[in-house]
Amino acid sequence: MNSGPAEPVACDLDREFASRFGGGERPRAFHAPGRVNLMGAHLDYNGGAVMPMAIDRGTLALVRATRSGRVRLASVRERGEFDAPLDALPDAPTGRWYDYPIGVVRQLRDRFAGGSGIDVLFAGDLPIGAGLSSSASICVVTALGVDRVLGGDSGPSEWIERALASERGFVGVQCGIMDPFAVGLGRPGHLLWLDCSDRSTEHVPLDAGRYAVGIVDSGVRRELAAGEFNVRVAQCGELLAILRGRDESVRWLRDVDPGAFERSRSSLPEVLVRRGEHVFGEFVRTGEARAALARGDVARFGSLMTQSHASLRDCYEVSIPELDTIVDAATDVPGVLGARLTGAGFGGCCVVLLERGATESLAEDVERTFMQRHGHRPTISFFAGGEGPREVATD
Ligand code: GLA
Numbered sequence: 001m002n003s004g005p006a007e008p009v010a011c012d013l014d015r016e017f018a019s020r021f022g023g024g025e026r027p028r029a030f031h032a033p034g035r036v037n038l039m040g041a042h043l044d045y046n047g048g049a050v051m052p053m054a055i056d057r058g059t060l061a062l063v064r065a066t067r068s069g070r071v072r073l074a075s076v077r078e079r080g081e082f083d084a085p086l087d088a089l090p091d092a093p094t095g096r097w098y099d100y101p102i103g104v105v106r107q108l109r110d111r112f113a114g115g116s117g118i119d120v121l122f123a124g125d126l127p128i129g130a131g132l133s134s135s136a137s138i139c140v141v142t143a144l145g146v147d148r149v150l151g152g153d154s155g156p157s158e159w160i161e162r163a164l165a166s167e168r169g170f171v172g173v174q175c176g177i178m179d180p181f182a183v184g185l186g187r188p189g190h191l192l193w194l195d196c197s198d199r200s201t202e203h204v205p206l207d208a209g210r211y212a213v214g215i216v217d218s219g220v221r222r223e224l225a226a227g228e229f230n231v232r233v234a235q236c237g238e239l240l241a242i243l244r245g246r247d248e249s250v251r252w253l254r255d256v257d258p259g260a261f262e263r264s265r266s267s268l269p270e271v272l273v274r275r276g277e278h279v280f281g282e283f284v285r286t287g288e289a290r291a292a293l294a295r296g297d298v299a300r301f302g303s304l305m306t307q308s309h310a311s312l313r314d315c316y317e318v319s320i321p322e323l324d325t326i327v328d329a330a331t332d333v334p335g336v337l338g339a340r341l342t343g344a345g346f347g348g349c350c351v352v353l354l355e356r357g358a359t360e361s362l363a364e365d366v367e368r369t370f371m372q373r374h375g376h377r378p379t380i381s382f383f384a385g386g387e388g389p390r391e392v393a394t395d
Contacts, residue, residue: 027062032141033386034132035182044176047252054186056386063145103166131343136179139163218322220347278315302337309340318345329369
């Protein structure tokens with residue numbers, strides 16, 4: 001069990017930075033959180049609402065402007081360094097971890113004065129590829145850090161746009177808008193309500209003194225995840241095309257009358273019926289979850305999370321046995337209010353909402369059952385809502 005990280009401390013990394021890039025001006029340090037999504041699974045790209053929370057773990061970036069004319073990127077957590085002239089950045093993704101920050105730096109090229117460059121060392125304590133938005137986190141921290149060392153004063157909406165443009169336009173993942181919003185707008189002790197149709201947001205408090213958010217990492221990493229994710233996006237697009245017919249004003253499945261879906265069931269391909277069942281059901285569950293939280297009914301919120309998992313497993317087909325084990329074992333523990341897979345699925349983590357007093361029994365019971373069934377130990381951490389992106393002190 002892991003009780004969560006201490007505040008990010010960059011000073012230990014100064015030496016590492018100097019050993020990778022040489023001495024000289026001291027870098028500035030920036031931090032962006034990861035996120036966990038509690039409700040609204042696979043709704044962002046369907047125009048629905050989502051309820052993520054920024055967590056108190058994230059990506060740290062040490063950034064320094066240089067006169068080298070080069071972009072140099074390194075990570076203490078990933079193999080391989082990137083080093084190229086600013087005016088010769090790749091036009092297509094390389095398949096390496098640094099595609100995400102390159103996608104951001106490419107957008108900022110005209111902000112560099114002639115002959116200048118940038119050195120960035122990434123670190124942090126966010127599990128990578130676990131469904132906690134490590135990609136949005138590294139993009140947002142790059143957008144913030146590079147902007148600041150170049151003398152800018154951009155805010156969250158610009159970092160969010162840069163992150164989206166990097167992932168969609170450069171890396172090539174058709175991600176929804178949830179992750180960069182959740183990372184960019186994090187506020188401790190709050191969930192974010194984000195309406196993905198009109199991008200309106202609201203911070204909704206969750207009593208951190210009474211409730212905890214646990215994240216259980218199955219340890220399963222699937223290379224297939226991005227491909228399968230794009231398949232789900234495409235299937236929702238197909239369903240939308242059928243249901244809206246010629247009505248161009250219908251932009252998302254969210255705009256479709258659920259009655260029209262019900263009436264079309266018999267003529268739709270079976271796989272699209274299952275996908276639609278999840279999406280239309282999740283629109284309703286997420287609205288109910290927000291109302292439940294507003295009236296302080298956290299137990300109801302939790303039970304909607306568990307219903308969401310069943311739908312992700314049976315209708316959206318993005319779960320795997322390891323994630324089902326975690327949800328089953330977690331929801332048997334007294335004091336647990338709800339659990340479901342989080343992120344795209346196919347591996348990664350489950351999120352558990354529980355009373356503070358239940359954290360130890362959750363960790364013990366889930367670990368025991370998981371070990372018995374799958375032969376390795378899951379990683380269990382508890383989080384508080386994290387702060388949004390910011391510069392951090394280095395001493
Ligand atoms: C991934 C995507 C998000 C969202 C979730 C599913 O994490 O990056 O945009 O679609 O899956 O809710």
